[in-house]
Amino acid sequence: MAALTAAARRYDSPSFVRRVAHLTGHFVAAAVAELKASGARPGNRRLYEKLRALAEREGVPGRTPEPGRLLAELLRDFPAMAPELLLYARCGPQLAGVLTGDVDPMQLLFSDTERLAELHYTTSVAHQYLNRMARELLTGLVDAWPADRPLRILEVGAGTGSTTAWLLPRLPADRTTYAYTDVSSAFFPRARHRFAAYRYLDYRTLDLDRDPAEQGFAAASFDLVIAANVLHATTDVRRAVGHVAELLDSGGRLLAVEFHDNDLFAPCYGLLGSASGFTDTELREDTLLAREQWPEVLRSGGFTSVVQLGEEPACSVLFADRGEREQHPPTPSDAAPGHFLVAADGVEGLPDAVVARLRTLGRSVSRVDAATDSARWGAALSGTEESVGIVVMLGEQANGDAARAVDPVVRQAAVLRAMVTACQALPESREVRAPGC
Numbered sequence: 001m002a003a004l005t006a007a008a009r010r011y012d013s014p015s016f017v018r019r020v021a022h023l024t025g026h027f028v029a030a031a032v033a034e035l036k037a038s039g040a041r042p043g044n045r046r047l048y049e050k051l052r053a054l055a056e057r058e059g060v061p062g063r064t065p066e067p068g069r070l071l072a073e074l075l076r077d078f079p080a081m082a083p084e085l086l087l088y089a090r091c092g093p094q095l096a097g098v099l100t101g102d103v104d105p106m107q108l109l110f111s112d113t114e115r116l117a118e119l120h121y122t123t124s125v126a127h128q129y130l131n132r133m134a135r136e137l138l139t140g141l142v143d144a145w146p147a148d149r150p151l152r153i154l155e156v157g158a159g160t161g162s163t164t165a166w167l168l169p170r171l172p173a174d175r176t177t178y179a180y181t182d183v184s185s186a187f188f189p190r191a192r193h194r195f196a197a198y199r200y201l202d203y204r205t206l207d208l209d210r211d212p213a214e215q216g217f218a219a220a221s222f223d224l225v226i227a228a229n230v231l232h233a234t235t236d237v238r239r240a241v242g243h244v245a246e247l248l249d250s251g252g253r254l255l256a257v258e259f260h261d262n263d264l265f266a267p268c269y270g271l272l273g274s275a276s277g278f279t280d281t282e283l284r285e286d287t288l289l290a291r292e293q294w295p296e297v298l299r300s301g302g303f304t305s306v307v308q309l310g311e312e313p314a315c316s317v318l319f320a321d322r323g324e325r326e327q328h329p330p331t332p333s334d335a336a337p338g339h340f341l342v343a344a345d346g347v348e349g350l351p352d353a354v355v356a357r358l359r360t361l362g363r364s365v366s367r368v369d370a371a372t373d374s375a376r377w378g379a380a381l382s383g384t385e386e387s388v389g390i391v392v393m394l395g396e397q398a399n400g401d402a403a404r405a406v407d408p409v410v411r412q413a414a415v416l417r418a419m420v421t422a423c424q425a426l427p428e429s430r431e432v433r434a435p436g437c
């Protein structure tokens with residue numbers, strides 16, 4: 001970590017940042033010369049003005065642009081920054097095309113053939129440094145997590161999964177649920193392939209600009225939200241933070257990674273539509289928020305304690321606590337069922353822990369067989385009160401052997417079918433739920 005910290009400081013060093021801004025100025029001057037005839041697309045006006053202002057600040061217009069020479073000198077002086085410099089080397093010459101709309105920045109950065117962004121996220125010193133820090137924070141959380149409690153994780157803007165890859169090995173596979181989400185489902189086929197070993201991943205689209213409930217994500221349904229380099233990409237950061245807070249249960253945490261230097265960002269990720277599409281201009285003039293803005297934004301969005309780590313001033317890891325949610329008196333449909341039936345197939349230990357926990361909470365509980373026969377479920381249900389909660393736990397049994405997986409899976413499907421059949425046969429007045437205990 002010490003070596004990474006030293007290298008991250010170099011990324012953050014004023015001379016590196018200044019020289020990249022100067023390089024960008026030269027790339028922009030070359031692009032403007034190329035653009036003369038066609039001009040920037042109206043939708044790219046904001047981006048065009050931003051890049052031009054940067055070039056003017058660097059005093060480049062009117063001089064012969066020399067991006068190739070500057071890039072070579074940067075590589076000579078900052079060899080550890082090669083992944084960042086590769087990004088500028090690929091994006092810089094495409095600025096004119098991006099501005100006219102002939103080059104799609106999404107393709108430039110995220111195409112399956114080059115995977116430029118993924119390569120950068122995976123190999124750059126800054127990302128390794130931030131991801132390692134995020135992994136240590138997650139490890140602390142997992143170590144302190146009660147052994148009998150599921151850990152419900154949501155990753156927003158998961159994209160190429162470069163942060164995910166650092167975190168997954170630290171999670172307890174037997175009690176983790178992990179919603180891998182992004183505004184675009186285009187990332188999912190590769191992620192499914194890359195993370196095939198992690199069976200608990202669930203791939204879903206989620207747009208942080210919209211109300212999560214309308215997209216099928218219930219309030220208070222997660223213990224941890226991971227947001228690696230995404231909050232700034234939304235159109236309104238405060239609203240997005242509010243959506244994240246809404247999704248977290250009492251005491252839930254947000255683990256976020258953010259960069260803060262708009263000069264480093266402008267000629268690469270700053271080309272994406274999401275970087276120029278923000279509407280919260282009272283909060284920011286440019287895409288990335290300054291480091292010192294984040295704690296206030298998170299606090300005003302519903303987080304009670306905020307820890308900010310990372311090398312100043314270019315990047316941060318933010319770890320924030322949702323605090324207690326306001327408790328509403330239970331409505332009839334929120335009230336706990338009068339009785340619980342707990343059935344398990346292929347799961348050891350957890351069913352007993354669930355039964356014990358429910359009893360500690362003062363609930364009435366029966367352990368029943370995971371029967372494949374609906375009559376046996378009917379008998380178990382007939383002995384219960386009006387409102388009953390059924391908890392069924394079905395485990396993996398084949399240890400990766402596909403041939404041996406078939407019988408248990410068929411039996412477990414039969415268990416569920418028998419249970420549903422028995423529930424459907426109950427009178428209308430009976431209420432059956434799969435409760436969140």
Ligand SMILES: C[S@@+](CC[C@H](N)C(=O)[O-])C[C@H]1O[C@@H](n2cnc3c(N)ncnc32)[C@H](O)[C@@H]1O
Pocket residue numbers: 121156157158159160161162163164182183184206207208209228229230233234235269274
């Ligand atoms: C800079 S990339 C983040 C990188 C990502 N964590 C990774 O490792 O690849 C920003 C990500 O945020 C996603 N994004 C942009 N706007 C979003 C929104 N409104 N809601 C959710 N995700 C969004 C993008 O699709 C992209 O994957």
